[in-house]
Amino acid sequence: MQILAAVAMVAILVFVHEFGHFIVAKACRIHVPVFSLGFGRRLFGIEIGGTDYRVSALPFGGYVRMAGANFGDSNDEDDDGPDDPSTSFNHRPVWQRLAVVAAGPAFNLALPVVVFTVLLMAGEPQPAAVVGMVERASPAEQAGLLPADQITRVDGVEVDSWREVFTLLDLGETRHELSVRRGSQELSLPIDAPKDTAIGIGHSRSSAELGVDDPRSPAGRAGLVTGERLLAVQGAEVADWVEAERLLSQAPSSVEIEVEGEAGRRTVRLEKDPSWQSAGPPLGPTDRDWGLLPATLFVGTVGETVDKDPDGLFAKLKPAPPAKPTPASLAGIQPGDRFLRIESRPIERWSDVLDAVSATMEGDGDQASARPIALEVIREGQVLSLSLTPEVVRDTDAMGRFYYRPILGVTRMGSFVDGPMTRVYYGFVPATARAVEETTRLAGFIVEQLGKLVTGEAAVQKSLGGPAEIVRQASNAAEAGLFTYARLAGMLSISLGIVNLLPVPVLDGGQLIFFLVEAVRGRPLSHRVRERLQQVGVLFLVLLMLFVLVFDISRLFEGGG
Secondary structure (H helix, E strand, O other): OHHHHHHHHHHHHHHHHHHHHHHHHHHOOOOOOEEEEEEEEEEEEEEEOOEEEEEEEEEEEEEEEOOOOOOOOOOHHHOOOOOOHHHOHHHOOHHHHHHHHHHHHHHHHHHHHHHHHHHHHHOEEEEEOEOOEEOOOOHHHHHOOOOOOEEEEEOOEEOOEHHHHHHHHOOOOOEEEEEEEEOOEEEEEEEEOOOOOOOOEEOOEEOOEEEOOOOOOHHHHOOOOOOOEEEEEOOEEOOOHHHHHHHHHOOOOEEEEEEEEOOEEEEEEEEOOOOOOOOOOOOOHHHHHHOOEEHHHEEEEEOOEEOOOOOOOHHHHOOOOOOEEOHHHHHOOOOOOEEEEEOOEEOOOHHHHHHHHHOOEEOOHHHOEEOOEEEEEEEOOEEEEEEEOOEEEEEEOOOOEEEEEEEOOEEEOOOEEOOOEEEEOOOHHHHHHHHHHHHHHHHHHHHHHHHHHHHOOEOHHHHOOOHHHHHHHHHHHHHHOHHHHHHHHHHHHHHHHHHHOOOOOOOHHHHHHHHHHHHHHOOOOOHHHHHHHHHHHHHHHHHHHHHHHHHHHHHHHOOOO
């Protein structure tokens, strides 16, 4: 099914691209003997109006063969004798040839507008306006918002999704009125929310994986282990930490819970102990009463050595520099530790750790360094004071772009999950407007990314993918649902359209350059010059395909990226 999902997606994108060439060629009265999905040997097809609509053996690609032009295969079986000048591509005016060549990328760029418009009108899945987390000392906390609150109105306007909430909060007013549903209560909460200022609420929340930092706590004495997943409280199923906190805060002094971990699924009884106190300030009722915290506050792994220049595959081709221990390993940080404070700043969520470490960076680029910091961790109920100096490394973000950041050499335990979702339906006009906006934004990003690849500001091996990567992404998207699958198809269609416009001779962009030169000179480039340039273009594409194949293989061995 994975391969079928990828083949279907590629077939759609290729069909749209080639259909662009085909329909404009037909409009210009150019004869099209072959319209093929795939390359190589013809598998099956049908001939209508002098055009053989076929499916060929190699599924990744396709072509339109026009009379008097070599746009794809030039197999002998496709040759149908001398071209009729009245229907030959090369005998058409330059502007018509330009239109035919440009139509393929243009259709690819137009496809996402159509796809996104249809999806938005059919109902876009968006995060529902249910609070997942509230930052301490934020406008949201000061207003009295709590996790699991559902925002129903902003300044009297009904809202269902976070997108609608933030759109209304960003209208320029500094004070807003939120209508909130909390259980069976309907509350009205005023909130100060200056434009472009984060108000401290979010949709995501910690998963139901739990953490225990003190063996003397009720959770520790019950034998609970950091990393186990909380399944139920008093028989009520738990989906995430917001639900866990709600159920545990309502529980009596004795509560029965179900957990699952390396020891399997088991039932545990927790008993409150009024004499027990956490080593640090309690972060909520589950911490204060039971000694339970989300696992996302705990250290998951501690790296042994620092990779200061993670260039992936290319780094392996260079002489390996001497291994340098990570700051965390030097300082003695261990898996299962919980950060309590960094530079006297309380740590209430993992993002606080990242922010505190990022703040240590001084300078820019490869000349940057980090200043020493003092921190406290809780280990087995004891507070330990440590000091270390973060190490500045060159890293890549989710888009493969290079940047420098200080690190400790640790990763968190647990995971974050999305909250409830809702469907937001758009009318035709707003759906089209947003589809155009989204397509334009994505196209601009892809062009910018190509520029960063050329200038070396992005990692090539993390920005390009071949057939294996397309299979992986298409498979994941298909599992996530039709909306995600169609959205990925739209994004890939934009990429295909832009890449085909690159000035490489064998691509549409190269052909456009040839015809523009012909329009300026009044005559085409010589056959010999075009042939040499085509050879260079073919060589470039072959090398590029070899590179992306190696990148795909590397990702497979590294676990899929």
